[in-house]
Amino acid sequence: YLLTEDIGGLSDLFSRMIAKPDDIFSMARFNALSEKMNKTGLSKVASLFKSWSYPPNLMLTLFKYSWYKSLVNKAYDSNDPIKFFDRAGHMKDIKDFKKLDNALAHYAQETLVNKHYESLPHIYSGGEVALIRREINKKRRHMPIRQLLLNAGNAIQQIKPVFMMSPMSVASFLPPGSIEFDLVIFDEASQVRVVDALVPILRGKQIVVVGDCKQMPPTDFFSKQFEGDDDSLTGDIESVLGMFLAQGAYESMLKWHYRSRHDSLINVSNQEFYEGRLMVFPNPGTNELATGLKFNYVPGTIYERGTSRTNPGEARVVANAIMVHAKAKAGLTLGVVAFSTAQRDCIILELERMRREDSSCEEFFSPDHLESFFVKNLENVQGDERDVIYISIGYGLTAEKRLSSSFGPVNREGGERRLNVLITRARLAMEVFCNFTASDLNTSSSSPVGVKAFKSFLQYAENGHLENRFETGKDTDSPFEDHVISAIRNMGYEVEPQVGSAGFFIDIAVKDPQKPGKYILAVECDGASYHSSVSARDRDRLRQTVLEGMGWEFHRIWGTDWYRTQKRQIGILKEAIETAVEASRNSREQPQQPVPFQNRKEREIIERLEKVEDLPESKPYILANGQLKNNFHRELLELP
Numbered sequence: 025y026l027l028t029e030d031i032g033g034l035s036d037l038f039s040r041m042i043a044k045p046d047d048i049f050s051m052a053r054f055n056a057l058s059e060k061m062n063k064t065g066l067s068k069v070a071s072l073f074k075s076w077s078y079p080p081n082l083m084l085t086l087f088k089y090s091w092y093k094s095l096v097n098k099a100y101d102s103n104d105p106i107k108f109f110d111r112a113g114h115m116k117d118i119k120d121f122k123k124l125d126n127a128l129a130h131y132a133q134e135t136l137v138n139k140h141y142e143s144l145p146h147i148y149s150g151g152e153v154a155l156i157r158r159e160i161n162k163k164r165r166h167m168p169i170r171q172l173l174l175n176a177g178n179a180i181q182q183i184k185p186v187f188m189m190s191p192m193s194v195a196s197f198l199p200p201g202s203i204e205f206d207l208v209i210f211d212e213a214s215q216v217r218v219v220d221a222l223v224p225i226l227r228g229k230q231i232v233v234v235g236d237c238k239q240m241p242p243t244d245f246f247s248k249q250f251e252g253d254d255d256s257l258t259g260d261i262e263s264v265l266g267m268f269l270a271q272g273a274y275e276s277m278l279k280w281h282y283r284s285r286h287d288s289l290i291n292v293s294n295q296e297f298y299e300g301r302l303m304v305f306p307n308p309g310t311n312e313l314a315t316g317l318k319f320n321y322v323p324g325t326i327y328e329r330g331t332s333r334t335n336p337g338e339a340r341v342v343a344n345a346i347m348v349h350a351k352a353k354a355g356l357t358l359g360v361v362a363f364s365t366a367q368r369d370c371i372i373l374e375l376e377r378m379r380r381e382d383s384s385c386e387e388f389f390s391p392d393h394l395e396s397f398f399v400k401n402l403e404n405v406q407g408d409e410r411d412v413i414y415i416s417i418g419y420g421l422t423a424e425k426r427l428s429s430s431f432g433p434v435n436r437e438g439g440e441r442r443l444n445v446l447i448t449r450a451r452l453a454m455e456v457f458c459n460f461t462a463s464d465l466n467t468s469s470s471s472p473v474g475v476k477a478f479k480s481f482l483q484y485a486e487n488g489h490l491e492n493r494f495e496t497g498k499d500t501d502s503p504f505e506d507h508v509i510s511a512i513r514n515m516g517y518e519v520e521p522q523v524g525s526a527g528f529f530i531d532i533a534v535k536d537p538q539k540p541g542k543y544i545l546a547v548e549c550d551g552a553s554y555h556s557s558v559s560a561r562d563r564d565r566l567r568q569t570v571l572e573g574m575g576w577e578f579h580r581i582w583g584t585d586w587y588r589t590q591k592r593q594i595g596i597l598k599e600a601i602e603t604a605v606e607a608s609r610n611s612r613e614q615p616q617q618p619v620p621f622q623n624r625k626e627r628e629i630i631e632r633l634e635k636v637e638d639l640p641e642s643k644p645y646i647l648a649n650g651q652l653k654n655n656f657h658r659e660l661l662e663l664p
Contacts, residue, residue, distance in 0.1 A: 111582055111585045114582065121560060121565070125565055144182065144183060152175070153179050155175055159172060170199060174199045177202040177203040180203075191223065204228070206230065207228060207231075207232065209231075209232045210224070210234060210265075211234050213265035214235040214241060214265045214441075215240050215263065216265070217262075218264055218266075225264075231268075233264060233268045235264075237265055239444055239445050240442060242262065280303050282305060282570045282573070283448070286317075286452065286453070287304055287306060289447075289448070289451075290302065290304055291304070291484070292447060292477075297440065297444045297477070305570055305571055308542065308575045308576045308577075311452070313452050314452045314453065314575075315452065317453075317488075318454070318456070319458070320341070320457045320458070321486075322458065322459050325459045327418065328422075329428065333364065334364075334370040334418060335416075335417075335420060336370060336374075338459060339367065339374045341457055342457050343374035346397075347385065350397075351384070353412070354387070358397050358411070358412045359399075359408055359409075359412075360400070360414045360415075361400055361413060361414070361415050362415075362418055363434065364418050364419070365401045395410060402442055408449060410451070412454070412455075413454045415455070415456045417459075419432065427464050427465065429466065429471065431475060433474075435474060438474075442474070443474055443477055443478055456485045462479050465479050465482070467479055502549070505521065505531055508581060508597070509521060512547070515598055518535040518537075519534050520532075520535065521533075536605070538608070544605060545579055545604040546571065546578050546579070547581065549581050579600040
């Protein structure tokens with residue numbers, strides 16, 4: 025190196041070495057590294073760094089950039105799926121997949137129906153079919169159902185392979201040895217006692233138990249406990265669900281929660297009872313009817329503890345709210361739940377009085393609706409769900425301003441499970457009516473679990489300590505998302521990364537410029553959350569379908585396109601955001617009207633009914649009765 029320099033250059037070099045003798049070692053090390061780089065084919069990099077005039081730390085940054093860029097280019101050149109990736113073609117593939125995946129489900133249904141039709145016995149066959157034919161043509165003295173199933177069970181099962189029965193009905197109508205099932209399914213298994221489940225279990229080759237141990241236990245209203253000398257293998261087990269869990273049966277949790285159209289309707293339950301394991305889809309705020317959880321404080325009312333055990337003032341407020349809902353939001357189904365039967369009856373009486381004074385909304389209270397209005401007490405509400413749920417606590421401050429910590433079923437063992445059932449019944453909104461606040465309720469370490477959970481729920485309803493829509497503050501999953509966020513902010517829009525709660529997060533949510541609490545667009549990148557999905561059905565159809573049902577609008581950006589044609593992708597993204605802004609502006613100008621929550625099957629039923637010309641007219645007035653008719657002497661499967 026020295027031999028190639030002129031005398032002037034050598035003089036300057038020696039002067040710098042004398043001035044900075046510590047740099048001599050660094051220079052020697054640089055020369056050694058340069059020699060290694062020349063041998064490995066990096067001579068151009070070595071010569072570039074020799075004349076480098078920028079901060080030294082940028083050398084490594086530049087080298088890494090060149091290295092990773094070369095790796096990407098190599099991946100493009102060596103992998104045809106990446107090399108020939110086309111956004112339009114890929115989106116078409118996803119669209120076709122969604123269509124075929126839906127069609128596959130319908131095809132399976134139709135195939136099953138066709139297979140069943142082909143296996144039906146001929147109507148004029150002999151044997152068991154002849155016995156059924158004779159019974160059909162009889163006018164009287166029919167054979168008892170139990171005897172008919174014993175003598176013609178095989179033919180009946182061939183005609184109707186699916187039986188829906190309560191455990192007691194199985195014991196009553198299916199004699200041992202008459203019918204055997206390939207599969208027996210217990211639904212709401214937490215409410216089925218072991219002794220009642222044994223008979224159906226003996227009728228099946230395989231058993232599937234579906235239930236939630238955090239919800240209602242079997243009712244003990246009509247049962248008595250007897251203590252005997254003999255030990256029972258099942259006597260100490262609460263339900264058939266507990267029995268299977270105790271035996272170590274295979275267990276799988278259904279984590280997706282998509283009933284509630286607002287996060288606040290499930291947040292307390294998820295935190296208090298499910299340890300945050302439920303996957304709750306975030307609410308974009310576009311559905312104005314999905315108002316979530318609301319607390320109605322009624323301080324002027326009194327709980328009559330020693331007499332009626334009701335709160336008449338609160339019942340009047342609830343009844344008035346029902347009438348307002350029936351007039352203003354008749355398209356939304358409504359259910360009312362009281363903590364006690366006394367408070368339930370008090371609400372019904374107040375509602376009766378108001379309906380007699382004003383009969384303008386009687387159609388809303390008709391029992392002919394697919395999801396009719398109801399007033400129930402806490403222990404009878406499992407299995408019900410409505411668009412809107414009103415909760416009347418009933419218990420509360422007395423005339424002496426004293427608050428007891430007794431809240432009926434909530435205080436009993438398993439009270440937290442009853443509470444869990446109650447607070448998860450609503451799809452769009454839930455309102456709590458109470459004459460005290462969470463701060464008025466004193467709890468201690470010895471308080472029942474149900475009361476502690478109730479206080480947490482009341483506090484959340486009152487002041488929303490848990491945010492309705494979690495803006496997590498989490499970092500993005502990749503630098504790719506950082507670049508997209510930077511591009512959106514340069515357009516003048518505010519964004520929030522990783523929006524969501526409890527297991528599912530949207531990569532980037534764009535805020536409404538006129539209403540920052542509302543999100544107008546979800547921008548999804550094909551990053552970690554996209555690749556973490558177990559299947560294409562989850563990744564490309566189910567999750568997006570659920571989120572779109574909650575009001576989210578989606579725009580997807582593919583990393584390949586962003587790397588290759590970034591400016592074009594930014595233009596497409598800007599167009600999608602502007603379209604979403606315009607749609608949000610139009611929605612504000614045209615307020616959303618209540619629409620009944622009806623699934624596809626319900627709409628089909630309505631369409632068929634509308635074709636019938638001689639439908640009976642609805643009654644002008646129907647007495648509001650919150651209880652089922654007392655026909656408990658008749659089996660549910662029997663016709664009246």
